[in-house]
Each structure stands twice: as structure tokens, then as C-alpha cells.
Amino acid sequence: MLIIKAVGTSLVIIFINFMLGFLLSISNITVQWSFLLVITALAVIGIIIGGSLASKIDGKKRKPAFDCFVLDGHLYYR
Incomplete structure (x- = not known):
């Protein structure tokens, strides 16, 4: 359940950042x-x-992938 909250929170922050910039x-x-x-259609x-x-992939396997995604985003925009 924690990874779902982390992903949801990250997406909300990304959305707010995007909308403010836009x-x-x-x-x-x-x-x-x-x-x-x-771009919006592809996102949906x-x-x-x-x-x-x-719902098909175990949370323990999703967490490292999400961590890498967040780290890559941080390094790219640094």
C-alpha cells in the first residue's frame, strides 16, 4: 500500500509542477x-x-523500478 501512495503523491506533485509551469x-x-x-492522450x-x-506485478518488484524512475528524473533535471 505504501508504494501506491508514493506513486500517487509523486504524480500529484509532477502534475502541479507541470500546470504551474504551463x-x-x-x-x-x-x-x-x-x-x-x-501527449495528453499518451499519458492517459x-x-x-x-x-x-x-495489479499483476508484486509491489516488491515495482518499488525498485519506481525508485530508479524517480532517481533518473532527479538526475536529468538537476
Whole structure:
């Protein structure tokens, strides 16, 4: 149950960060709505696939993968 809360919390933080950046920069750029729609659709598909896989893969196996994902994100944006 803890990994589910960690993933959910991380996704909420990422979403808030994205929305703040998007809303603050929208006045300075022209938004390519078609590209944004494609990215959003891919994200929704990823959420659906991830949700179905989460019930099939043991949490002890998911945790190291999630840890690597968070670490990679940290190192990339550092």
C-alpha cells in the first residue's frame, strides 16, 4: 500500500509542477494544442496500462523500478 501512495503523491506533485509551469508560460508562447493533445492522450494510455499492470506485478518488484524512475528524473533535471 505504501508504494501506491508514493506513486500517487509523486504524480500529484509532477502534475502541479507541470500546470504551474504551463500556466505561467502560456502568455509568452503559442501553444501547439495538437501536440499537447497527443501527449495528453499518451499519458492517459500510460495511466490505463500502468493501472492494469500494477495489479499483476508484486509491489516488491515495482518499488525498485519506481525508485530508479524517480532517481533518473532527479538526475536529468538537476
